[in-house]
Amino acid sequence: xxxxxxxxxxxxxxxxxxxxxxxxxxxxxxxxxxxxxxxxxxxxxxxxxxxxxxxxxxxxxxxxxxxxxxxxxxxxxxxxxxxxxxxxxxxxxxxxxxxxxxxxxxxxxxxxxxxxxxxxxxxxxxxxxxxxxxxxxxxxxxxxxxxxxxxxxxxxxxxxx
Numbered sequence: 001x002x003x004x005x006x007x008x009x010x011x012x013x014x015x016x017x018x019x020x021x022x023x024x025x026x027x028x029x030x031x032x033x034x035x036x037x038x039x040x041x042x043x044x045x046x047x048x049x050x051x052x053x054x055x056x057x058x059x060x061x062x063x064x065x066x067x068x069x070x071x072x073x074x075x076x077x078x079x080x081x082x083x084x085x086x087x088x089x090x091x092x093x094x095x096x097x098x099x100x101x102x103x104x105x106x107x108x109x110x111x112x113x114x115x116x117x118x119x120x121x122x123x124x125x126x127x128x129x130x131x132x133x134x135x136x137x138x139x140x141x142x143x144x145x146x147x148x149x150x151x152x153x154x155x156x157x158x159x160x161x
Contacts, residue, residue, distance in 0.1 A: 018152040020079050031154040032072035032147065033065060041124045042071060045116055056097035056107035071117045075139075078127050079147055083134035089114050 020028060036042055048067060052060050063069065070093075077092070078084050093109035118137060121127045126143035130136045139147070 017148060018155045020076060020147050020151045023151045023154045024158065025076065027154045027158055028076060028151055029069060029072045031157070032075065032150045033068040035150055036071055037065060037068045042068070042117075042120045051113060052110065053113055054094055054107060054109040056095045067117070070113070071121060074114065074117055075121055075126055075143070075147060078121075078137050079139045079144065082138040083130050083132065083136040085136035086111055086114050086118060088136070089118075 044067060050060070052058075053066075053070070074089065077089070090108040090111050091106075093114065094107055095109075096104040097107035098104055118127065121143075122129075122137075125140055126146065127137045128140050130138040132138075
């Protein structure tokens with residue numbers, strides 16, 4: 001009797017295409033970051049090599065492509081959760097601040113870095129302001145199509161390996 005109310009497992013999509021939800025996050029983020037770097041749509045800030053990504057960090061990022069990786073990660077998070085704002089992303093990307101012999105405490109990520117990436121993603125048309133009551137940002141139709149296309153490419157590359 002319970003099986004009547006709970007159907008068997010279904011795909012997340014009814015179409016044959018692959019969505020961002022269907023691909024492993026690390027594969028998708030690497031593929032989309034390479035796509036952003038290849039097309040050079042994002043304008044990199046002058047302070048890119050001087051900045052730390054948060055108050056809790058002692059050093060800046062070691063990966064020279066960290067800006068593209070963070071941009072791809074932010075685009076994926078906004079795709080999955082509409083209405084994300086910079087304040088919530090600061091908590092998501094924050095980490096433990098080491099305070100010596102005292103217990104660790106949570107410290108938020110840098111808002112300037114996240115805000116700059118969000119503005120860059122808005123300028124290329126991937127995300128837009130959410131006009132609903134929740135606020136924050138949401139993915140545009142063009143951005144959703146682009147991210148799903150990249151997800152299909154990442155899934156095909158994962159199947160080959």
